[in-house]
Amino acid sequence: NKTFFTKLKKKPPKQLDYIMQELHEEEFERTDCLECANCCKTTGPLFTNKDVERIAKYFKMKPQQFIDTYLRIDEDNDYVLQSVPCTFLGADNYCSIYDVRPKACAEFPHTDRKKFQQISNLTMKNVAICPAAYNIVEAMKKRINL
Template structure:
């Protein structure tokens, strides 16, 4: 199914994710841990299937609603791209959150989110942005609670979770 009216379809999926929030959390919590390698492999396959259809540029909700955690290599890479020294970049653009992690000031929305959901630093974007919703991570099967939360922000995460629930019937 090729999604033609992307924005409307994504909004619909996010409404469904909100409606199904408790069911998703309950089902992902109940998944049989004995199938971890199979589960992880299938989640990676579901990721590829879903992202063959989903166009993040037609959504951008993660950039508007979720602030990424910024790690040291991200800071160095972005500072260099912005022609700034690391400490100057941190002072001008970063704050430490309640967990002690670096995040962008006044985020969300992301300060680099541009018109038509384009990222002004796409080539050097933070790893958390590049990997979102983290469904290709090696240990995704251990972070299903986080994936359940991500369905509230990412239509692709919602579609992936539905595939997990349909196949594994927790």
């Protein structure tokens, strides 16, 4: 994968975003994230200030109270969960804050992002976590000859 993504970064095909959108949609028509929830079990999202404000409001808390209760600041100075698996993940793999979840969760595994080639390091990590991301990247490798 590393070699493929290095080549992809150097010379991304003109239709890459379109192809990725198509592969993403096809994969998520047949993938039920509730069967896995590996992203929620093994990694935590970054929380933006907007995420903190939105989720705190949902809990009827002040943003600082939400931060103190659920988050910590990591080595990159970002807000992340105090612990993994995600505090908001239920035993049934449902997210208790799904409607107000962090942007990073809503966009995961980021395989339909524009300028996909710019997030190759993130994608390589996500392929190891998310079966859908793995399937999308494998389909992309078959479709794009580099």
